[in-house]
Amino acid sequence: MKRNLMWMAFLLLTLLVWGETPQEYINKAFEYEFEDVNQAIEIMKTAKKEFPANPDILSVYGYMAGKGAGETYMLRAALLASRAESAFDSALKLEYNHKNARMWRGILKINMPSFLGKVPDGVADLEIIRQRDDLTDEESMMTDFFLGMGFGKLKQYDLAIVSFNKVEALKRGDLYHEESIRRAKNIQDIIKEEE
Numbered sequence: 001m002k003r004n005l006m007w008m009a010f011l012l013l014t015l016l017v018w019g020e021t022p023q024e025y026i027n028k029a030f031e032y033e034f035e036d037v038n039q040a041i042e043i044m045k046t047a048k049k050e051f052p053a054n055p056d057i058l059s060v061y062g063y064m065a066g067k068g069a070g071e072t073y074m075l076r077a078a079l080l081a082s083r084a085e086s087a088f089d090s091a092l093k094l095e096y097n098h099k100n101a102r103m104w105r106g107i108l109k110i111n112m113p114s115f116l117g118k119v120p121d122g123v124a125d126l127e128i129i130r131q132r133d134d135l136t137d138e139e140s141m142m143t144d145f146f147l148g149m150g151f152g153k154l155k156q157y158d159l160a161i162v163s164f165n166k167v168e169a170l171k172r173g174d175l176y177h178e179e180s181i182r183r184a185k186n187i188q189d190i191i192k193e194e195e
Contacts, residue, residue, distance in 0.1 A: 020047075020050075022047065022051050022054050022056055022057050023056075025043060025044065025046070025047035025050075025051075025057065025060075026044075026047070026056060026057070026060050028043050029041075029043040029044045029047075029060060029064055030060075033064070033067065037064060037067050037068045037071055038068060040064045040067075040068075041061070041064045041065055041068050041080075043064075044057065044060055044061035044064050044065075045061065047060075047061065048061045048087070053094060054094075055090075055091035055092075055094045055095040055098045055101060056091075056098075056100075058087045058088070058090050058091035058094070058101065059087065059088060059091045059098060059100045059101035059104060060100070061083075061084075061087045062083075062084040062085070062086075062087035062088040062091065062101065062104060062105065062108070063084070063100070063104045064084075065080045065081070065083045065084035065087065066080065066081060066084035066104060066107075066108045066111075068080045069081040069084065069108075070111070081108065081112065084104075084105075084108055085105065085108060085109070088101045088102075088104060088105035088108070089105070092105070099129065099132065099134070099139075102125050102128060102129055103125070103126065103129045103139070103142070103143065105122070105125050106121075106122045106123070106124075106125030106126035106129065106143075106146065106150075107122065107126070107142070107146045108122070109121050109122025109125065110122035110123065110126070110146050110149050110150040110153070111146075111149075114153050119150050119153045119154060120150075120154065122146075122150050123147060123150040123151065123154065126143050126146055126147045126150065127147070129143050130143050130144070130147065137170060137172075140166075140170070141167050141170055141172070141174075141176045141177070142176060144163045144164070144166040144167045144180075145163070145164070145167050145176045145179065145180055147159075147160075147163040148160045148161075148163035148164040148167070148180060148183060148184070149183070151163060152183065152187055157187050157190065157191055160183075160184075160187050161184050161187055161188065164180040164181070164183055164184035164187075165180075165184060167180035168180050168181055168184065
C-alpha cells in the first residue's frame with residue numbers, strides 16, 4: 001500500500017513537471033503560426049483536450065483553425081472555419097468579454113462569404129470590441145479595418161468609410177493603413193457610380 005502511494009505520488013509529480021501550462025501551449029502554437037499552421041492547430045487541439053474550459057486555449061485554437069481555413073482547399077476551409085467558430089463560441093460562453101475570442105470570431109465571420117449570413121454577427125462582435133478602452137493601436141487598427149470590410153459587405157458604405165478613415169488617421173505605414181486607403185477609395189467610387 002505504501003509502495004503504491006509512493007508510486008502514485010511519483011507519477012503525479014512527473015505529470016506536473018512534464019505537463020505543459022496553457023500559456024506554454026499558446027506560445028508553442030504561435031511559434032508555428034507562420035511556419036506550419038497545421039502544426040499550430042494540432043498543438044492547440046491537444047491543449048483544448050487538456051484544458052477544455054480555458055477561454056484562452058479555446059480562442060487561440062479558434063484563431064489557428066481560422067487561419068488554417070484561409071490557407072487550404074475549400075472543403076477543409078469550411079471544416080476549419082466551423083471548428084474555429086465553435087471554439088470562439090465556447091470561449092465566449094465561459095467568458096463573455098474575452099477580447100481575443102470576440103475579436104477573432106468577428107474577423108472570421110466577416111471573412112466568410114456573404115451568402116452564409118455571418119457578416120452581421122461579425123460586425124456586431126467587432127462593434128463590441130470597438131467600445132473597449134484597453135485596445136492597443138494595432139488592435140484598434142485591425143478592428144476598424146475589419147469593421148470597414150464588414151460594413152462594405154453589408155453595403156453600409158458610409159460606415160465602411162468611417163471605419164477605414166479611423167485606420168488611416170493613425171498614420172502608420174503598415175498593411176492595414178495602406179489597404180484601408182485603397183478600400184475607402186474603392187467604396188467612394190462605388191458610391192459615385194450608384195449616383
